[in-house]
Amino acid sequence: RFIIFHSNPFLIQLFYFISISFAGFLALKILEPGNEVNRLKNLDLFFTSVSASTVSSMGTVEMEVFSDSQLWVLILLMLVGGEVFTSMLGLQFMKARFKSEGPTKKRAESLSTDLEVPICTNLDDESQLKCTILAGTLSKMHLPEGEHLKHDAIQYLGYVVLCYLIVATLSGSSFILLYLSFVSNARDVLESKGIRISTFSFFTAVSSLGNCGFTPANENMMIFKKNSILLLLIVPQVLAGNTLFPVFLRFMIWVVKKLTKREELNYMIQHPRATRYKHLLPPEHSGYLAFTVLGFILVQMVLFCSLEWNSEALQGLNSFQKLVGALFQSVNSRHAGESIIDLSKLSPAILVLYVVMMYLPPYTSFLPIKDVEWRSVDEKEGNERGKLLKSLIFSQLSYLVIFITLICITERKAMIEDPLNFNVFNIVFEVISAYGNVGFSIGYSCQRLLKPNNSCKDAWYGFVGRWSNQGKLILLFVMLFGRLKKFNMEGGKAWKLS
Amino acid sequence: RFIIFHSNPFLIQLFYFISISFAGFLALKILEPGNEVNRLKNLDLFFTSVSASTVSSMGTVEMEVFSDSQLWVLILLMLVGGEVFTSMLGLQFMKARFKSEGPTKKRAESLSTDLEVPICTNLDDESQLKCTILAGTLSKMHLPEGEHLKHDAIQYLGYVVLCYLIVATLSGSSFILLYLSFVSNARDVLESKGIRISTFSFFTAVSSLGNCGFTPANENMMIFKKNSILLLLIVPQVLAGNTLFPVFLRFMIWVVKKLTKREELNYMIQHPRATRYKHLLPPEHSGYLAFTVLGFILVQMVLFCSLEWNSEALQGLNSFQKLVGALFQSVNSRHAGESIIDLSKLSPAILVLYVVMMYLPPYTSFLPIKDVEWRSVDEKEGNERGKLLKSLIFSQLSYLVIFITLICITERKAMIEDPLNFNVFNIVFEVISAYGNVGFSIGYSCQRLLKPNNSCKDAWYGFVGRWSNQGKLILLFVMLFGRLKKFNMEGGKAWKLS
Ligand SMILES: [K+]
Numbered sequence: 001r002f003i004i005f006h007s008n009p010f011l012i013q014l015f016y017f018i019s020i021s022f023a024g025f026l027a028l029k030i031l032e033p034g035n036e037v038n039r040l041k042n043l044d045l046f047f048t049s050v051s052a053s054t055v056s057s058m059g060t061v062e063m064e065v066f067s068d069s070q071l072w073v074l075i076l077l078m079l080v081g082g083e084v085f086t087s088m089l090g091l092q093f094m095k096a097r098f099k100s101e102g103p104t105k106k107r108a109e110s111l112s113t114d115l116e117v118p119i120c121t122n123l124d125d126e127s128q129l130k131c132t133i134l135a136g137t138l139s140k141m142h143l144p145e146g147e148h149l150k151h152d153a154i155q156y157l158g159y160v161v162l163c164y165l166i167v168a169t170l171s172g173s174s175f176i177l178l179y180l181s182f183v184s185n186a187r188d189v190l191e192s193k194g195i196r197i198s199t200f201s202f203f204t205a206v207s208s209l210g211n212c213g214f215t216p217a218n219e220n221m222m223i224f225k226k227n228s229i230l231l232l233l234i235v236p237q238v239l240a241g242n243t244l245f246p247v248f249l250r251f252m253i254w255v256v257k258k259l260t261k262r263e264e265l266n267y268m269i270q271h272p273r274a275t276r277y278k279h280l281l282p283p284e285h286s287g288y289l290a291f292t293v294l295g296f297i298l299v300q301m302v303l304f305c306s307l308e309w310n311s312e313a314l315q316g317l318n319s320f321q322k323l324v325g326a327l328f329q330s331v332n333s334r335h336a337g338e339s340i341i342d343l344s345k346l347s348p349a350i351l352v353l354y355v356v357m358m359y360l361p362p363y364t365s366f367l368p369i370k371d372v373e374w375r376s377v378d379e380k381e382g383n384e385r386g387k388l389l390k391s392l393i394f395s396q397l398s399y400l401v402i403f404i405t406l407i408c409i410t411e412r413k414a415m416i417e418d419p420l421n422f423n424v425f426n427i428v429f430e431v432i433s434a435y436g437n438v439g440f441s442i443g444y445s446c447q448r449l450l451k452p453n454n455s456c457k458d459a460w461y462g463f464v465g466r467w468s469n470q471g472k473l474i475l476l477f478v479m480l481f482g483r484l485k486k487f488n489m490e491g492g493k494a495w496k497l498s
Numbered sequence: 499r500f501i502i503f504h505s506n507p508f509l510i511q512l513f514y515f516i517s518i519s520f521a522g523f524l525a526l527k528i529l530e531p532g533n534e535v536n537r538l539k540n541l542d543l544f545f546t547s548v549s550a551s552t553v554s555s556m557g558t559v560e561m562e563v564f565s566d567s568q569l570w571v572l573i574l575l576m577l578v579g580g581e582v583f584t585s586m587l588g589l590q591f592m593k594a595r596f597k598s599e600g601p602t603k604k605r606a607e608s609l610s611t612d613l614e615v616p617i618c619t620n621l622d623d624e625s626q627l628k629c630t631i632l633a634g635t636l637s638k639m640h641l642p643e644g645e646h647l648k649h650d651a652i653q654y655l656g657y658v659v660l661c662y663l664i665v666a667t668l669s670g671s672s673f674i675l676l677y678l679s680f681v682s683n684a685r686d687v688l689e690s691k692g693i694r695i696s697t698f699s700f701f702t703a704v705s706s707l708g709n710c711g712f713t714p715a716n717e718n719m720m721i722f723k724k725n726s727i728l729l730l731l732i733v734p735q736v737l738a739g740n741t742l743f744p745v746f747l748r749f750m751i752w753v754v755k756k757l758t759k760r761e762e763l764n765y766m767i768q769h770p771r772a773t774r775y776k777h778l779l780p781p782e783h784s785g786y787l788a789f790t791v792l793g794f795i796l797v798q799m800v801l802f803c804s805l806e807w808n809s810e811a812l813q814g815l816n817s818f819q820k821l822v823g824a825l826f827q828s829v830n831s832r833h834a835g836e837s838i839i840d841l842s843k844l845s846p847a848i849l850v851l852y853v854v855m856m857y858l859p860p861y862t863s864f865l866p867i868k869d870v871e872w873r874s875v876d877e878k879e880g881n882e883r884g885k886l887l888k889s890l891i892f893s894q895l896s897y898l899v900i901f902i903t904l905i906c907i908t909e910r911k912a913m914i915e916d917p918l919n920f921n922v923f924n925i926v927f928e929v930i931s932a933y934g935n936v937g938f939s940i941g942y943s944c945q946r947l948l949k950p951n952n953s954c955k956d957a958w959y960g961f962v963g964r965w966s967n968q969g970k971l972i973l974l975f976v977m978l979f980g981r982l983k984k985f986n987m988e989g990g991k992a993w994k995l996s
């Protein structure tokens with residue numbers, strides 16, 4: 001227990017994701033229907049398990065090969081792999097650590113080891129100086145008395161987030177269920193595929209809220225591209241589970257505070273950074289985040305509508321359906337990855353924009369104000385050797401380039417023989433999609449083969465499904481790397497570009 | 499005069515490059531041989547002029563259409579557009595400014611407006627504080643007495659850089675001339691093309707030293723891929739004119755100091771930052787720069803040799819020639835852009851690596867030590883409105899994505915009809931090549947057309963030569979943007995990625 005609490009949070013999360021992926025793989029394997037002739041390869045099953053637990057929804061197999069019980073395994077994986085759930089686990093750890101160390105020991109060690117001291121970053125020199133002095137004073141003054149309240153606040157925050165997760169999942173799935181029970185054409189599609197309505201509703205709600213992006217149907221949401229109301233029901237779930245989570249959470253705390261008038265809730269709102277919960281942001285930061293998220297959606301919608309309004313991709317839809325479709329795609333590029341259209345039919349300009357959207361981490365925000373960041377002191381400490389090691393860490397983009405280069409090497413044969421499917425951009429798209437845990441894919445089409453080949457059969461899985469085993473393994477690693485990217489955002493600082 | 503000295507250095511340089519490009523365009527236009535049936539389009543001539551003056555060597559026309567006198571116009575453009583030359587001009591400006599303000603006025607205003615105060619960046623908080631205090635003290639103590647010496651040092655540095663430029667150009671062209679006078683097969687190739695040996699030698703020397711990358715031959719250096727000695731003569735010129743310039747310059751100053759024992763030279767070496775000349779780096783920084791440059795070359799050579807040793811691209815070469823060819827390509831990706839092979843024949847993995855190499859600015863350096871940067875105070879000052887405006891500036895990568903998206907829109911028709919030539923990666927490659935002022939291009943091949951077209955004729959110019967006029971204009975702008983990128987490296991700081 002002691003060891004776990006004091007070890008590296010990165011290692012804890014890495015261990016967590018690998019274990020649930022393995023557990024998921026075993027469960028999927030055991031539950032596999034015995035009568036099937038062409039059994040799935042172990043690598044593909046493991047890939048699917050990692051893809052669900054890292055909420056990436058990159059696919060190497062069609063979804064309809066999974067039985068109902070296997071779908072529930074995937075639901076479980078998406079649930080425990082989603083950021084809201086893992087961040088709640090983080091709060092439990094923090095609470096446990098608080099308890100095990102105790103307030104007395106805490107007070108004694110407070111300033112030297114564990115208390116947060118505001119690290120004033122991103123400021124110019126003068127402000128930096130003022131900030132450091134001010135922060136030092138503040139931390140000495142406030143913390144001893146606030147200690148108890150803070151402990152309660154963290155405990156309470158855990159409940160609030162759990163509540164948020166339960167309410168959002170249940171209401172999301174009930175809305176979808178309600179929609180399906182009223183709209184017969186949507187229900188008929190699922191019934192013809194042999195997918196249970198209840199499974200679909202819960203699966204899609206969990207998948208949307210967790211920003212995983214799997215659905216039980218092969219075609220993802222393409223079969224529902226005319227069911228605009230259903231799409232509009234899913235959009236807020238996607239936003240609530242990821243890019244706008246801090247905004248929704250803050251709003252929920254504010255509402256509950258108004259209702260219950262508890263001091264802990266007030267403390268959370270007043271000192272969002274003191275809880276060390278990275279999803280609880282100060283008010284201005286939340287505002288800028290919402291502004292950025294909506295801005296990105298708007299930019300994508302404008303480009304999408306101006307280039308695709310009369311295109312093949314949106315054929316057969318009326319104006320309202322096109323608009324909702326554009327909104328749905330724009331919201332899903334960060335980072336759920338559900339899709340109502342064949343991405344390979346879209347203009348390259350939009351795909352380039354999607355690459356950027358997929359790359360940007362969830363809480364990317366235009367933030368001209370200076371946000372005083374709270375980090376623990378032990379994060380900052382480090383000996384000379386640690387500093388040297390740190391300087392060897394590359395930036396995120398460097399790692400991505402390395403992954404892309406490696407995949408260009410593993411797939412080099414196909415890139416020569418089948419250049420319209422296997423081109424560098426499609427590989428970049430797939431890698432960035434995996435890194436951003438999105439799940440978009442340009443896919444593979446037998447029509448794009450230079451020499452028509454009768455043995456080639458189109459399938460409803462992503463481009464990665466056509467890669468070599470080594471390529472798949474690299475992408476599997478990229479998904480894990482992307483899911484844990486928050487621990488590595490500081491890399492590459494030893495490099496000076498000028 | 500007063501206005502120019504006090505105006506924005508960015509605007510001065512922008513004005514400078516636009517004027518020499520226009521002058522070059524007019525000179526090329528006037529000198530165009532009258533008898534030619536298919537005259538060059540004005541846009542292509544202007545593009546070539548911008549391409550030479552921004553030392554990019556992106557091509558929309560074949561080089562052999564230019565007459566000898568037009569080649570000399572290009573030589574002049576490459577000479578005055580190269581970084582060594584423009585940085586020398588910068589030193590002249592600085593000197594003139596020093597003189598016009600005078601030492602008395604200087605002393606009075608010293609601390610408030612114009613003297614350098616070391617801005618301690620990239621440090622952690624403690625070091626930052628110490629550094630700021632120390633630097634303040636130092637600047638107060640040292641500068642009044644050092645003022646005179648500094649003025650002389652800047653003046654002297656101007657001479658040294660001019661010397662460097664002349665020596666490097668003359669020795670470079672004499673070596674090439676000497677080689678050509680000894681090796682008849684190389685001479686014969688040029689004579690059969692009607693290119694004068696003397697023009698070729700001087701053109702190639704200026705082009706290599708300035709890292710422009712044009713040569714008078716259509717095939718660039720492809721015709722000399724077996725002339726390894728010639729390639730080995732050009733490699734140090736390419737390095738001396740760009741990525742290793744600070745190292746070579748420092749070495750030259752050190753040698754001249756040993757010979758003449760002048761105090762100004764000693765001052766330059768002791769206080770490289772005080773001269774405000776960004777190409778004069780402190781010793782450790784120079785060391786890390788050299789280490790980084792050689793590291794990049796090594797990485798490229800290893801990947802190149804391991805993937806291409808037995809490939810089509812290097813067919814017909816012996817091992818030594820292959821090795822020299824790999825070295826030549828690796829050096830030229832940053833940022834001269836001369837080439838001995840058809841890049842479209844290379845493995846995609848290498849092309850991806852080239853994109854990174856082309857993107858990285860010349861003085862990219864692994865720099866784990868903390869380098870105290872010297873900037874003038876006025877650079878740092880700015881009112882609230884200025885800060886807001888600054889926060890709206892995007893990062894370099896964002897601009898590049900915008901350019902790429904725009905070109906995907908202007909070339910959207912060709913991207914559908916001719917996807918093997920017009921694909922996103924080839925466009926990205928061209929844009930990054932223009933941004934890095936490199937000049938590499940994957941080119942265009944009629945063989946890659948999906949439906950063979952008899953009216954399509956292969957030509958010896960870059961991919962951009964096949965773009966629409968709007969596309970060419972955007973790339974022209976990208977070359978200028980890339981040439982002036984040093985003024986814009988600080989953008990995007992108002993964005994928080996997390
Ligand atoms: K996803």
Ligand SMILES: [K+]
Nearest residue numbers: 710834935936
């Ligand atoms: K160049």
